[in-house]
Amino acid sequence: MLLLPIPASLPAWTEAFCDLPVPVLAGTQRALDALAQAEAERGDVDAHRIAEAVAQDPLMTLRIFASAARLATPAAREDRRGMPETVTAALLLLGIGPFFRSLGELPLAEAAVDPARCGIAGAPEGLATVLRRARRSANFALGFAVHRMDGDAAALQTAALLHDFAELLLWCHRPELADTLARRQAADPTLRSASAQQALLGIELTALEQALMRAWGLPELLRRMTDERQARDPQVRCVSLAVRIARHSTAGWDNAALPDDWTALGELLQLSPEAAEALVRDIDR
Template sequence: MLTAPLPTLEAWTAHFAAAPIPVLPRTADAMDWLRGREDDLDAHSIAEFLAGDPLMTLKLLSHVATLRRPAFGEDDEVVAETLTAALVYLGVSPFFRAFDTLLTTEELLSGRPEALAGLHDVLSRAARAAVFSLGFAVHRMDADAPALYHAALLNDFAEMLLWCHAPDLALEIRARQRRDPTLRSAQVQMDVLHIRLPELEQALMRTWRLPQMWRRLTDERATTDLQARNVTLAIRLARHTQHGWDNAALPDDIADIAALLNLSPAAAEKKVRDLDSD
């Protein structure tokens, strides 16, 4: 567990790239159940069991992305933008062999209930962002809707890893923001960590060779890319409504979502509330 910030983005990237990625306890339980039924499973059915766990999604996709197909040369990258695609590439039996032992978040954060609660807040927000992103993409008839779902689900994975491997620092960030709600995330991250988490995410995605599409969709500078805007607005909405629908920023979110979906503000608000209640 890190208790003090590392000096550079490169140091943070190397540390997190080498650290184990835990999974949710229910994922570990599901894997035990699925392993006994391996012969009856295909990639799609396995993906349905794993889809709600951003950490397992990250673990699998980062593993598959580093594989090489010798026939295509050393520089060839495996591009799998969804769980199902990653499982199809890897194969059912190799998947179970590669993940025969899983560390859970409860095991990693045993005795740290505050850190575990903080992690669950991020996981819950990510799950809602993914639902919004998928709903927006389906409304826009975007053929890449599954990839946009996964991009939103994993957008805050650096913060998830921070709660897992540097809970004291994550708690310090949360405490400062609670003391001063006007404090911007970018500033408090620089003050406590000496880096910004979005920069760490982009660095880890490059290190793990995650799909270029994900890097584009989660790049906060990609303001004119409609798919990136789809993901960004879903994440904003999930963040601003995490504790209720009375956030002062919500009218601006609804206006931007209405423009993206070509709806009136009233229709856009009904759309997002319906998505949240499904």
């Protein structure tokens, strides 16, 4: 496998990823092909059905928001209220027919991490691990938002699903770097993700995500919800805790960091740590 140089700065990383296609999951491609056929034959496919088909695919979700942003006016992009903040709303802006016609043969994430292609034996499982975490994060965020009676519950669910999309893109486009990161953290469970990323990549992936979301014109609401620098914002805390708990419980419920998570979640939801843990386990079931 040809080892490419590592971009030297956040702008260089952003430019590099902006020039690469965003792949989707093979299951999403099959589901959309079936819906496109149903639309052509019966004309009975609406935005809600498409949104349900892509709900578990953070990469396709990313593509849909970026496509909608390209259609929006500059004024709409500057105004939070002018941009769609859910996948369903973005699909309504795109239009069902034009959306299906724009798909073509999408690049597949599974092909990108095929060991025969990328030379990394653990790449499929590495991608799958991040996907599982993203889906659990989305479920947790939705559950926390419902408990808080937050009117932006659907957007919070989407924000949590998208929170680690840069790590997914790293597995697809630079699997050798993603694999090195995964190995370093597996060897040292105390190594913080941000520290490992800064040491190897020269950036933190959360910073790359924010830069790409701005470059692709994603809604301001989603950018804010995933911006961990705004840690006092209850919606940011909701997403951040969902992601933290999904990460810390990847291998089970005995991670030493989880007691602090239960305390923090209890403070957010006005629950005892024990009740917060019980809520999370119930959501996960």
